[in-house]
Each structure stands twice: as structure tokens, then as C-alpha cells.
Amino acid sequence: MINEEIIRQILNEVVVDESIKNISNDAIFKDSGIDSLDHANILFSLQEKYGLIIPDSDVEKCNTINNILQYAKDHGKAG
């Protein structure tokens, strides 16, 4: 099940820039230097490892750590 620690772990695996790795839970990815490719990669890892399927139409809703957590809760994948 997805929790904050797991999202941060995936974010740390995907993002190269060290300064981005400690962003706050409410920081919007795009404004924090996480580009669209890294964003897609983070969501891909969540889908692959935890079965959280996020359609293209919902990608922008999952633009912070907290928003991903909420999305995972709403879809029964958080815990």
C-alpha cells in the first residue's frame, strides 16, 4: 500500500537533483523542479509497483506528494 515514505522513496529514485528530494508534501512538482518526464516516471513506478492506475486526465491532480496520497486513498491503494 502507498504511503508518504513510499512516494518519497520513488521520488528519490527518479529525481537526480538532490535539492529537489526534500520538497514539502504540498510543494507542486512542476514549481519544485520536477519536470513532466520525472512526474510521469514517478506515476509509472506507483502503477508498476502498487497498481495505482492514474489516467492521463488525472495526472495534473497528482501533482504533489499529498495529492498523490489522497488519490491513492480515494482509489483504495493507500495504507
Added chain:
Amino acid sequence: MIGIKYISFAFGKKTIDNIEQGILLDTDKDLIEKKIGVVQRRQLLDEEDTADLASIALDKLFQNSNLLPTQVECLILVTQNPHDKGLPHTASILHDKYNLQKNCATFDISLGCSGFVYGLAIIHSFMTMQKMKNGILVTCDPYSKIIDQADKNTSLLFGDGGTATWLSTDNPIWFLGKFDFGTDGKGRKDLELGSNGLLYMNGRAVFNFSATEVPKSIERTLEINNTSSEEIDQFILHQGSKYLIDTIGKRINATERTRFFAKQYGNLVSSSIPVVLATENLDPYKKILISGFGVGLSWASTILSRKESNYD
């Protein structure tokens, strides 16, 4: 035994500065340099078409090797952007241009970024069945003909290139291993020609497909060839983007041996793998795993093994 003897290549004559193009499309320089990885792209001139670019590669093949046009028994061309209107097939236009023999078979194959690897399997099988000694596999798929220059999903990626690969029974350099092929037709609309005649790409879906299927195909290819990952000197993958190559490299635990080479010319579709084979120094390598993937969505992988006698 049939194998690859020589590969020649050509780039579109027009050079595009991708950083400048990125500024026009509000795309960050860092994203272009560090993620897309393409700082310069090559394109056809406005007055040129597919057979013109393929001819530059073929001219180089005939000039730089001892192959004569009269010796060519088949010429197979991979493209989804054929010359002019696509009828006749582009391979027959090249047949005419080089005065190939009447008993030389020619046909086109409709595949995108997986096309070179598919094409190798097809020409190898065809030559084997017909007991041919010399054949040429041409790749030339100039996407500038179908790219919307205002679409930053595609226009910052693709370049135009062509290659000509000579396969021969006479002392070839690279032998072909067993192949792994596959298709995910359900994803075909993620990379297609739209009703406006321009390329549409769902970048996220294509990334997910490639990051999922290519490592699996590589694993299967290693298995069917009884080869371990450690025995592969280089994984030369379709040069989709630097980000994609880096991601796949991580996923197969071979980042040092999985490199992006297309910085100066862009994603050349089916020509991307043979251009790397033709331009990089492969002398130190005995085994190379090649994997093409894209339109279809499809993939194809195999292992190229250098003839052992070259390692005296």
C-alpha cells in the same frame, strides 16, 4: 552464414538548433540537454524526399565497400514515410536509380522504430530461403514530413536519417542471434498518424510501454541466446530520448553500457540503431544487444556477435 558486413548512413542536410527551437516552444534548455538529450536535429531539405536521403546512404555504401550494384540480390526498405505517394514502393525507386538487376527482389516494410531489428530478421530469412549471397536493408523514415513543428511532444525529438546495411555470406562482421518480437496493438493509438496527417504521440503512454516492455524483451533475448547480461558489451537501444535510454539502462542494471548517442541528430526512427552501429567505435565489442521499439506498439530485440576470427 549471413551476417552484417557494412553499414553506411546519411543525415538530412538541414541542421536545426534544438535549443533555439525549444525557446520558440517554451521548453527549458535543461530539459532539452539533460532529458531529451537532443541539442541538434537533422532534416530533409524541402525539395527532398525519402528516396533522396536513402540514396545518400546507398551512395556511401557502394563507394566505401566493394559491393557492386550488380551483386545485390535483394533490397528491402523500412519506412512509414515512403517516397512521394508511396506507390510504387520506395525500394523500387532505388532499384531504378542504381540499375539493380532484374532478378533483384525489392519491397518495403511498414514499421517504425522497431523496423531495423525486424528488418534484419526478415532479410536474413529471405536471403537464407533464396540462397542469396548479398542483400541490402535500407532504413529511411523522415518524420519531418509528418511532424507539426509547433508540437513540442514530437518536434524536439525527431530527426531525419537513412542507413544502408549490407548483409552478406562473404566474411561478415556481425552475426545475428535469435530474436524476440512483440506487439501491443492496444497501445497503437498512443503513437499514430492523426487525421490531420501529422504525428500524434502520447509521450507518457509511450514511456510506460517502453520502460515496461523493453527490459522484458531484453531479458527474453538474453535467455533465448543463452547469454548473460554481463556478456553484453553494449546495449544499443532505439534512441528514443536520453531520458528513456537512461531509464531502461537503470531498469536492466546496465547504465554504463546503455548509452544515448543521438545528441547531434535526434531520434531517427528505424535508422537510430544502425546509425549508432555505423558511427560508434565498436572494435572493443564482441556482443551487442540491439532493441528497437515504438510504433505499433511493437518491439524487436536480438544479439549481434562479432565473428570470432576478428579477435586474433
